[in-house]
Structure formats: structure tokens, C-alpha cells
Amino acid sequence: MSTELYRLPGRSILTLIGSDARPLLQRVITADVEHLEPGQCRPGALLTPQGKIISDFMLFPREDGLVIDIAEQAAQALKKRLTMYKLKADVEIAIDDSLASLWAETAFDGAAKDPRLDHVFRSIGAPGDTSERALDAIEIAAGVPSFSRDYGEAEVFPTDVNLDVYGGIGWTKGCFIGQEVVSRMKRRGTIRKRSLAVSFENSAPATGSDLKAGESTIGEISSTSGRHAVSRVRLDRLEKSDSPVMADGRVAHIELPEALKPETP
Structure with a gap:
């Protein structure tokens, strides 16, 4: 049975070609790209000096450098920033309109598994008739x-959207922009917010609805699809409450990623 291959809309492909492509990104973005191997992809982000995400993306290796799969509206700004950071480095940075972000629900030739999602495989290539x-x-x-x-x-912050859970922060690789702030949060155990899956018996409430545990607001619905939603949840408030979680009068079920679930003895 052939794999149904799709083109992800609203994406741009940024190529970094040259011997300094990896060293440049290694000192600028959150992800460890020195150990990104063929057949892998890895999320990453460029942060402000205060540790907040300017843009995030998916990284793919290539023989002569790296490829960045990024939201279309953020591509030009990232290209401009990386060009500023490269100084005299041996790297050419360009947006390649001949390439597209491709994905499928089963593995296909040249694909890498998306580390954020089960049963999603991705690659960069010519769009063809997808x-x-x-x-x-x-x-x-x-x-x-x-x-x-x-x-x-x-x-x-990158931890607010689980970038570390998906392997998008190289905690041991050394300095990158914003590294001091996010490393301090991890070291001090002050990561309070996490993006979590929220589900409802029927349809999810509207985007912007408060997620409440008793009288405490623990988050806000940021996107919905059918009965499913995403919310950045204050874990400290959730843990302190014995009340059911509600949104717009509907009972909400919150699912923690496996990496965030408490270890059982």
C-alpha cells in the first residue's frame, strides 16, 4: 500500500549551506544541532535574551548544512536575524521556494519521525503533486x-510549550541566546506552565475560554478541534486543587505528556 504524502501549508524552507552552518546555529538557537543525524528531525527555537520564543521551527540535516522548516510569516525575520549573527561565517542563508514541508502518517523514504507526535513522519522535498x-x-x-x-x-518561554519535552533544548550543549534564563528556571524548579491536551465529552469551548479548577484560573484554551483543545496550564495551581477542571461549564479532562507524568514506584 502506497503512503499518502501531504504538503504542510503555511510553511517556508530556510536552507543554511556551508561549513559553519551547524556551528552558527549551535551557538544561537535552543536545539543541539551538532548531533542531528540523517533520518532525524528536531524542533528548536530562537529566543530573546530574556528567554522567550521569537520563532520556532523543525530542523533537518543535509550533507552540506541544515534545513529549517518554519512558519511562513516568520521566515524572513529569522533569515534576517541569522544573517546578522553569521558575521564572517562560511554559511549561505536562503529561503528556497522550490522545497516544501512534506508529511505522512506512515514512514516513507527519506522521512524522519516527528518527535512531538506519534505516527507523523516528515521530510523536506519538492512538492510535486501532493x-x-x-x-x-x-x-x-x-x-x-x-x-x-x-x-x-x-x-x-520554551518550557511553556514543552520544547524541552520534544528534545528541542540542548541543556548540555553550552551557551545560546536566552540560555541563562531558561537554564535557571530548570535549575530552580520554577517551570510552572506547560501546554497540555484538554478534552471534553462533546465539543470544546471557544478559544479564549478560561480553564478553572474551583475558583482558580489555571489556564486558557488557545486552540480547539472538535472535542479537543490545547491550553497552557499552571501546574502549581492544578496540583493544589481538588476540584474538577471546568471550562465554560463543561468538565475538562487534562492529559499530561508521558515525560511529565510523576514516576511510579
Whole structure:
């Protein structure tokens, strides 16, 4: 049975070609790209000096450098910033309109498994005659937030949107922009917010609805698909409450990612 291959809409492909492509990104973005191997992809982000996400993306290796799969509206700004940071480095940075973000629900030749999602495989290539299909419904059901849909520029810390859970922060790789802030949060145990999957018996309430545990507001619905939603939840408030979680009068079920569930003895 052949794999149904789709083109992800609203994406741009940024190529970094040259011997300094990896060293440049290694010192600038959150992800560890030195150990990104063929057959892998990895999320990453560029942060403000204060540790908040300017833009996030998916990274793919290539023989002569790296490829960045990024939201279309953020591509030019990232290209401009990376060009500023490169100084005299041996790297050419360009947006390649001949390439597209491709994905399927089963593995295919040259694909890498999306580390954020079960049963999603991705690659970069010529669009050919592929049809467009968004990942929104799959992401929302899994509690995976998306730039522009669930948050905007300089609104969230990378841990707020689980970038570390998906392997998008290289904690041991050394300095990158904003590293001091996010490392301090981790070291001090002050990561209070996490993006979580929220589900309802029937349809989810409207985007912007408060998520409440008793009298305490613990989050806000940031995106919905059918009975599923995504919300950035204050874990400290959730843990302190014995009340059912509600949104717009509807009982909400919150699912923690496996990596965030308490260890059982």
C-alpha cells in the first residue's frame, strides 16, 4: 500500500549551506544541532535574551548544512536575524521556494519521525503533486501547541510549550541566546506552565475560554478541534486543587505528556 504524502501549508524552507552552518546555529538557537543525524528531525527555537520564543521551527540535516522548516510569516525575520549573527561565517542563508514541508502518517523514504507526535513522519522535498493537509487536528488532540495558533512572538518561554519535552533544548550543549534564563528556571524548579491536551465529552469551548479548577484560573484554551483543545496550564495551581477542571461549564479532562507524568514506584 502506497503512503499518502501531504504538503504542510503555511510553511517556508530556510536552507543554511556551508561549513559553519551547524556551528552558527549551535551557538544561537535552543536545539543541539551538532548531533542531528540523517533520518532525524528536531524542533528548536530562537529566543530573546530574556528567554522567550521569537520563532520556532523543525530542523533537518543535509550533507552540506541544515534545513529549517518554519512558519511562513516568520521566515524572513529569522533569515534576517541569522544573517546578522553569521558575521564572517562560511554559511549561505536562503529561503528556497522550490522545497516544501512534506508529511505522512506512515514512514516513507527519506522521512524522519516527528518527535512531538506519534505516527507523523516528515521530510523536506519538492512538492510535486501532493495535496495540502494541515497538522492542526493531530497536534491539538496530542496537546502540541503551534506558533501563531497558540502563541505569538515573545509571549512564551520554551518550557511553556514543552520544547524541552520534544528534545528541542540542548541543556548540555553550552551557551545560546536566552540560555541563562531558561537554564535557571530548570535549575530552580520554577517551570510552572506547560501546554497540555484538554478534552471534553462533546465539543470544546471557544478559544479564549478560561480553564478553572474551583475558583482558580489555571489556564486558557488557545486552540480547539472538535472535542479537543490545547491550553497552557499552571501546574502549581492544578496540583493544589481538588476540584474538577471546568471550562465554560463543561468538565475538562487534562492529559499530561508521558515525560511529565510523576514516576511510579
